[in-house]
Amino acid sequence: MCFSKLIPLCLLLLLSLLLQAAIGADPLFHFCFILENYTSNDPFNSNLNELTTLLSSKVPPTGFRFASTGLGQDNVYGLALYRGDISSTNxxxxxxxxxxxxxxxxxxxxxxxxxxxxxxxKYSNVKFFGEIDNKNKFHMYNVQSADDPTSFNVKTKELSSSLSNKAYGSPVLFATGELVLEESMKLYGLAQCTRNLSSLDCKKCLDGAVSELPSCCDGKRGGRVVGGSCNVRYELYPFVNA
Known part of the structure; x- marks a missing residue:
């Protein structure tokens, strides 16, 4: 997979992502989206420590939690979302x-x-619960193209749109699925939202992500649009746990 707009670094990113998947060394991506800073002596720092402890130590079986700590300008809002097909331990x-x-x-x-x-x-000093995050977003894709990119794009949209509909109707706002292609090949997909969104906002977020697939991942054998509120992904190999 390669990040869009960073094509010259594709080979380096491929090696890096393989290493990350193997050892979990680095994040896939990150944004420092509020430039305002705090110091180690600020109440905000204490509140952030409390929040991170809360979100990391009390992992619910449903795979999502959001919380806030502190008051006023030192309030910290945060959420943790886990991919819907992995164990609570992971x-x-x-x-x-x-x-x-x-x-x-x-x-x-x-x-x-x-x-x-x-x-x-995710954490912020600004309350974001219940709002679609369209600012913090990145794309990834497989450097290899499908044999028939035009037809393949139709199939990726078909699967991704189907999973979008399935996910927003799910209590956990998560869905996986597959679509049979020619010659017994299968296309595998995933769609997920953070559960601080309403089901309708989840649908809106996912539909927006699906609409970006043709521009970010045109005819590629694998692609994903990953945002702060939702993400969609497709691959030609099974990448989710049954």
């Missing part, structure tokens, strides 16, 4: 890692979002 491991390392990537920023292969973690 959920906790992923988020514990994220909460420990986020300061390495965005030291003393008051707004950070970080994605790993199995989870995302």
């Amino acid at each position: 959920c906790k491991t992923c988020v514990t890692k994220a909460t420990k390392e986020l300061r390495n990537w965005c030291p003393y920023n008051k707004g950070v979002i970080i994605w790993y292969y199995n989870c995302l973690f």
Whole structure:
């Protein structure tokens, strides 16, 4: 997979992502989306420590939690989302890692979002619960193209749109599925929203992500649109747990 707009670095990114998948060393991506800083002596720092402990130590079986700590200008809002097909043990491991390392990537920023292969973690001094996050977003894709890109795009949209409809109607806002292609090949997909969204906002977020697939991942054998509120992904190999 390669990040869009970073094509010259594709080979390096491929090696990096393989390593990350193997050892979980680094996040897939991160944004320091609020430039305002805090210091180690600020109440905000204490509240953030409390929040990260809360979100990483109390992983619910349903794979999602959001919370806030503090008051007024020192309030911290945060959420943790785990991919819907992984175990609670792997959920906790992923988020514990994220909460420990986020300061390495965005030291003393008051707004950070970080994605790993199995989870995302986000905190901010601005309340964001119930709002679609369209600002913090990245694309990834396979460098190889399908034999018939035009036909393949139709199939990826068909599967992704179907999973969008399935996910927003699910209590956990998560869906996986597959679509049979020619010559017994299958296309596998995933759609997921953070559960601070309403089902209708989840649908709106996912439909927006699906609409970006042709521009970011045109005819590619694998692609994903990953945002702060939802993500969609498709591959020609099974990447989700049954």
